[in-house]
Amino acid sequence: MNRVITPVFALLAATLLAAGCASTGDFAPAPAKADIKGAPDYLIGPGDSLSIQVWRNPEVSTSVTVRPDGKINTPLVDDMVAANKTPTQLERDLEKHLAKFIQDPIVTVMVTGFNGPYSQQIRVIGQAAKPQALQYREKMSLMDVMIAVGGITDFAAGNKATIVRTYGGKQQQFSVRLDDLIRGGDISANVEMMPGDVLIIPESFF
Template structure:
């Protein structure tokens, strides 16, 4: 009887060790690449809530700072109902030049985004066991550390090494990220780049 009890105890200990090892290791998805493959070709696409500074060379009376309305359009002097959502600042500059060409000879326009909110496809979301789950405007070269800082870090219940990134730019492919290693152990190799549209999911640990 004592021998059987000892065997059962050893089996239970081995099972517990296996569970602990699984909790300590990364997720079941492939690790997120340190450098996002198409980040270098990224161009910000304007969305509702952004603010645009439109400058018309030698025509200051036609220059203006305008918001992108909820319907994705902007209005400026001599330019009405121009669709801005989903376009780059360079594309909008060319559209404004075309519209002003009816009134001004060879207009030269520069458009700068001065306040970023972005459409859903241009945001990064963090959900689950972050202190402040939220949607963040994407910035070029944004990393998972930037996302954690903006969202207040991990809660005490977070299982950071089981976190995943859902990458919309790659058909919602999932990647594992090691947030505990990054935050608690200072492992910089776990600090991976994000892409616009990414969703960072931080699960709760069992213990």
């Protein structure tokens, strides 16, 4: 039976192959500090934990987890869509609904447990010990990612790894030095990650 290779997997394979053959000089080094201010606002997703505080109304303040269908239930609010909204957008929507019961409600929404849409998770592919998608955490670093995926395999070309980052609607690719960071203990090789980053770890061919 012939296997059908989709354009997405074909592109991924080509990217991994190119990364494995390239030198770290082909891409600029990843910036040590991520410009989170310039990144898109965080969007709430299924599985996120939210702390919802209504000023001067503790009886309707609560903590909830966004359901798989993207909705939440709170005191006085049933089945409100929370997914794909920023915390500020959800605050305004809750205030509009609560205004039916409370005079001039002021709502604060804090995301206490991040999961979020796939587009804002960090994905690790290639020669990681456990390739996977990770929940983004504030100030998450490359070292944090490596700990979460169990490091790299013996076949990894760690210093040829790259980060693919979408910023301002444009896609950029940066080199990172995983061998220096993990095996050499060079902390200067550690960099901050951004939501939506894809870390590509190619295989060494020699």
